[in-house]
């Protein structure tokens with residue numbers, strides 16, 4: 622089952638779960654539209670052939686949805702009865718912290734075995750260095766910012782580029798360094814607007830004719846990118862400023878090789894952990910090893926911003 626914001630690599634993870642079940646001669650079913658599909662009994666039997674040709678496809682063929690009904694005991698009971706009727710006795714959920722919270726409650730209420738695979742472009746889940754889709758999103762965004770830099774350069778313009786990430790700055794920080802941005806605004810470090818103006822003045826003085834400022838959507842300056850543009854327009858008239866909000870294109874695209882391999886490794890671990898009688902755990906990548914983290918910890922934990930990379934970004938704007 623896939624739930625929450627979709628991400629590239631989810632199809633590869635579904636494929637791995639199905640094939641690992643087939644490898645162990647276990648029947649497998651897909652649940653459409655996350656928890657809502659579970660309540661609606663929207664299931665499909667899947668075998669090794671059902672998942673051919675999807676490892677390279679973005680999105681999730683099982684679709685995803687947010688479900689208000691699953692927030693009610695009645696909705697969860699309906700879901701449980703549907704699963705039991707269909708002969709399904711364990712659940713692999715692919716998604717983010719909201720998905721895992723639902724899985725944990727479901728386990729507590731029905732003692733139903735659950736395993737989590739972290740799938741979100743935000744990379745905001747503790748217990749893994751990479752969530753599925755994060756690497757693909759980084760590559761997608763870097764490519765787009767390179768394109769924006771072409772036109773920024775041609776017109777001597779400053780661009781504010783807003784990227785996703787909900788309330789963490791992993792995407793912004795990494796693409797900012799990767800695309801050589803002059804400034805990166807992330808929620809974890811509120812640089813303040815004066816620091817931004819100083820940095821832009823310095824860039825101008827050092828002869829930079831165009832600049833890119835990457836802004837995480839959860840940034841804490843208290844101004845959205847359009848208001849940041851107005852602020853710079855007022856305070857630095859020497860700049861011609863434009864804004865690009867990248868939006869949902871960051872969630873699409875064919876998964877990178879890294880995400881395909883990670884998805885394949887995580888799917889095997891999730892199914893084989895259930896076979897070992899384990900439950901309430903998330904599969905994660907820790908020091909390049911596939912490891913298990915209690916769902917509780919994955920949900921409550923914080924994914925720390927990389928301070929060393931922040932320092933690198935500061936040095937790179939010299």
Ligand code: F6P
Nearest residue numbers: 626741742743785786787838872
């Ligand atoms: O969690 C993934 C994400 O893309 C966030 O980065 C973003 O803030 C959010 O989902 C957007 O949610 P929706 O797809 O519901 O607009």
